[in-house]
Amino acid sequence: MPARFFEGHDGSVSRAVRAFPAAGVLIAAGPALVLALLLQMDADPLLPVVVALTVLTILTGALHEDGLADAADGFGGGRDREHALSIMKDSRAGSYGVIALILSLALRTAALAALAEGKAALPALGLMAAAAxxxxxxxxxxxxxxxxxxxxxxxxxxxxxxxxxxxxxxSAALLALLLLLPAVSPVPVLLAGALAALAALGVTRLATRKIGGHTGDTIGATQQASEIVFLASLALIA
Structure with a gap:
């Protein structure tokens, strides 16, 4: 890969970031299929959604959820920059982290269940688009x-x-549009994407103010925050 696509490191994962949105779609494809199949069984939407999110969490190893919890603990409980970074490095979960995880799962569950009340394919497509x-x-x-x-x-x-x-x-924007266009018009997708971007901006500004930069935890927290806002926005406006 040409050197212009990364800075300062050879052989690092930063070379592969261009593929992250596509990889997210591939990871979410299995849980999305499970969700679509279970919804076809005329079950209450809540159960298929919880099963699909469980499968997704297992596939990802709760990697980004762990980042969200650690970032919430650090930002919420840290007295200063060094204290926040120390908390984020601690593997134990605090109250802020636990609450953040509960809200993450609850909001995504509610959003996908709300999408299931419309077109049958929309929750599954939304899950993959949100991953991208x-x-x-x-x-x-x-x-x-x-x-x-x-x-x-x-x-x-x-x-x-x-x-x-x-x-x-x-590529993330194009994938989301291509996935959701069979089910909804472009306007709700673009609005949901814009709101997700604002969520990512919010996490970025908070990380700047609290710790002066990014960590693996804030990267995961950004993924979670933008996914939650994208799904919730899509459920409200689609």
């Missing part, structure tokens, strides 16, 4: 900030360059 959008915005957050730690996991992976960030964002 949230991972594109995750790359944007990663590229927008320096590493908050001099020797953290994120800095070891390298910082995505502008070309990689742009490619990830563009």
């Amino acid at each position: 959008i949230s991972r594109g915005l995750m790359v944007w957050h990663w590229a927008a900030l320096p590493s908050a730690r001099p020797n953290g996991v994120a800095v070891a992976a390298g910082r995505p360059a502008a070309a990689s960030r742009t490619f990830a964002l563009t």
Whole structure:
């Protein structure tokens, strides 16, 4: 891959960020299929949605949920930058993290269940589209900030360059549109995407103020926040 797509590191994961939105769709495809099949059985939408999110969490190893919980604990409980970073490095879950996880699962469950009341395919397509959008915005957050730690996991992976960030964002938007156009018009998709971007911006500004940069946890928190807002927005306006 040409050097312009990453900065400062050879062989790091930052080379692969352009594929993150597509990878997100592939990861979400199995849970989306499970969701679509269970909804065809005329079950109450709540059960298929919970089963699908359970499968998705197992497939991802709760990687981004873990980042959300750690970031919530650090931002909520940290007295200052160093204290927040210390809390985020602690593997134990605090009250802020637990509440963040409960809200994440509850909001995504409610949004997908609401989408199931409309067109049958919409929840499954929305789940895959949200996976693409949230991972594109995750790359944007990663590229927008320096590493908050001099020797953290994120800095070891390298910082995505502008070309990689742009490619990830563009491909995420296109994938979301292509996935959802069979079920809804472009306007709700674009509005939901814009609101998800605002959520990612909010996490980025909060990370800047609290710890002065990104960590692996804030990258995961950005993915979760933008996915939640995208699904909730789509449920409200589609």
